Amino acid sequence: MKMWRKPLDLDEKSLPPAEIYIIESRCKGCGLCVEFCPRGVLKMSDEFNRKGYHPPFVEEPSACVGCHFCEEVCPEFAIFIGDQ
Amino acid sequence: MKQKASKKPDRHPKDELLREDRMPHIWCPGCGIGSAFSSCITALKKTGIDYDRLAVVSGIGCTGRVAGYLNLDSFHTTHGRAIPFATGLKLAKPEMNVFVFSGEGDLFSIGGNHFLHAARKNIDITVICVNNMNYGMTGGQVSANTPTGAITSTTPYGNAEVPLNLPSLAAACGAVYIARWLSLDVRRLAESILEALLKPGFSFVEILAPCPTAFGRRNSLGSALDMNKLYKENSVIRNGVHPDETVIEEGKKMVLGKFIDKERPTFLDRLSKTSELKSTAWPKKEMAAQR
Structure with a gap:
């Protein structure tokens, strides 16, 4: 992510790690969360879920800033961010 | 390192407004209706009502299933007649906040006349229309919003008709709030639906949603993901433009934004003042005498 201005206390403070929960049985593998995640946290899995779709998995949990975009865009209500 | 995130899948925060026993819903993978529905739930939770x-x-229709999936008082009506049912409900119970969530084939092709008159009367309801440019559920037939030249199951050589421009139509009929967003614009869409729900009067939100299975397949627009990207690349946000400039046509980017936000007395406001209106009937006698 491009930062235009660097906060003065960036070294002292850090975001609490966001917890990403994926309800794999609901996923239909459309890939919207993977494609439109601004930090590239998610990736499509090679494994199948119960319906025969490929659900996403969390590849880089530390990169997540908890913006909840995946939670909003998911048409299946299959992914959400825990309370930070 | 591959790491599974689903340690203990708790309840999804939006499940409180979903009828979980009806999940999974019928919408195809990547369908815009799902994202639009998700934004609508966010807006409903934010209203505080x-x-x-x-x-x-x-x-x-496909979008018509929303009433069955939302855990509120819901009404799944006959084809095209969502607005008359909503009007009746609002007039009988003015304390309710009534909104219509339906597709463009239902609201504008089959039930177009009801939209005109509800907007003209300024009934205090919110209409959320998911425009996927065809009749998705019944097999992708041409609707009143299919773009010119598009191929559907009933126009195999391309659509010869000109589509309706919904924001202009709503503005001409007197809607007080008009906005149009992509289903992918989840935050702006949720904000718009929230404003529309809280706005007194007839408010209208159009959502351009990709239909990958019926519309995208015949027009070679690729997968659901490709269609979402295509819609994103071919749209431009222009808040406050005249609704006539928002026509969707070939060679032009789709115009998104909030176009109209004005005040106008609602039908119920006027109804309570009908006795006063008698004395100001138009044309006035003095005006007639001047001729």
Whole structure:
């Protein structure tokens, strides 16, 4: 992510790690969360879920800033961010 | 390192407004209706209105299933007649916040006339229309919003008709709030639906949603993901432009934004003042005498 201005206390403070929960049985593998995640946290899995779709998995949990975009865009209500 | 995130899948935060026993829903993978529905739930949670005072009315079609999936007082009506049912509900119970969530085939092709008159009367309801440019559920037939030249199951050589421009139509009929967003614009869409729900009067939100299975397949627009990207690349946000400039046509980017936000007395406001209106009937006698 491009930062235009660097906060003065960036070294002292850090975001609490966001917890990403994926309800794999609901996923239909459309890939919207993977494609439109601004930090590239998610990736499509090679494994199948119960319906025969490929659900996403969390590849880089530390990169997540908890913006909840995946939670909003998911048409299946299959992914959400825990309370930070 | 591959790491599974689903340690203990708790309840999804939006499940409180979903009828979980009906999940999974019928919409195809990547369909825009799902994202639009998700934004609508976010907006409903933000309104702060008691869920007992909210009611959703839907017509028939893919989008019409929303009434069946939302855990509110809901009404799944006959084809095209969502707005008359919502009007009746609002007039009988003015304390309710009634909104219509339906598709463009239902609201504008089959039930177009009801939209005109509800907007003209300024009934205090919110209409959320998911425009996927065809009749998705019944097999992708041409609708009143299919773009010119598009191939559908009933126009195999391309659509010869000119589509309706919904924001212009709503503005001409007197809607007080008009916005149009992509289903992918989840945050702006949720904000718009929230404003529309809280706005007194007839408010209208159009959502351009990709239909990958029926519309995208015949027009070679690729997968659901490709269609979402295509819609994103071919749209431009221009808040406050005249609704006539928002026509969707070939060679032009789709115009998104909030176009109209004005005040106008609602039908119920006027109804309570009908006795006063008698004395100001038009044309006035003095005006007639001047001729």
